[in-house]
């Protein structure tokens with residue numbers, strides 16, 4: 001089973017000038033892959049991630065997952081897709097400050113039809129000891145772990161991460177990468193991870209490089225490093 005992206009285009013008008021955030025982007029990856037999307041600022045990484053996740057729409061082109069064309073979905077179906085199929089993780093953790101760790105994770109678990117057990121997820125992510133704490137009582141790395149728990153408790157088939165380690169120090173960043181790889185392998189979840197950090201691509205199964213909205217490289221990595229082995 002695969003995720004197919006065919007001739008995706010997204011354009012914006014800046015004054016009278018048309019700019020292509022994505023221009024004829026096509027690729028295919030096997031489900032369960034860990035894909036890293038690299039590229040300089042403005043190359044279209046977040047745009048691609050947002051369209052994959054159904055929070056933005058392409059102007060042209062198709063995304064086909066399991067023979068379903070998600071780019072044809074109505075707004076209602078797209079909402080259902082985002083809830084049940086996709087988990088988002090961003091650079092800044094977007095936690096609810098008035099809820100403790102357990103409640104933060106529950107708040108997304110209730111949204112999905114296929115949710116996993118909240119206690120199990122807290123255990124997998126190493127947050128059990130912190131479950132009664134509030135976000136302001138946690139380090140950045142711990143807060144990002146809560147954000148990951150919130151994303152994966154829905155049991156999504158696909159996790160989309162936009163610079164998930166961008167605000168973290170080296171040790172915490174590596175810890176987050178290990179957790180993401182672990183989830184990818186344990187639950188066979190497809191991961192798309194956007195980063196500026198080229199070193200992270202060494203742990204990926206697939207590396208997609210964008211420049212000015214176009215794919216300039218698509219690499220199948222035959223020998224991905226373990227997350228713990230990645231260094232920068």
Ligand SMILES: Nc1ncnc2c1ncn2[C@@H]1O[C@H](COP(=O)(O)OP(=O)(O)OP(=O)(O)O)[C@@H](O)[C@H]1O
Nearest residue numbers: 012019020021039040041042043044045046047048
């Ligand atoms: N809402 C918008 N209106 C106009 N232009 C936009 C909009 N969103 C994105 N763009 C433009 O589309 C292009 C791609 O943006 P995108 O955010 O996808 O790049 P990126 O690779 O994720 O960049 P960064 O690494 O800085 O986050 C950029 O030129 C950006 O200015």
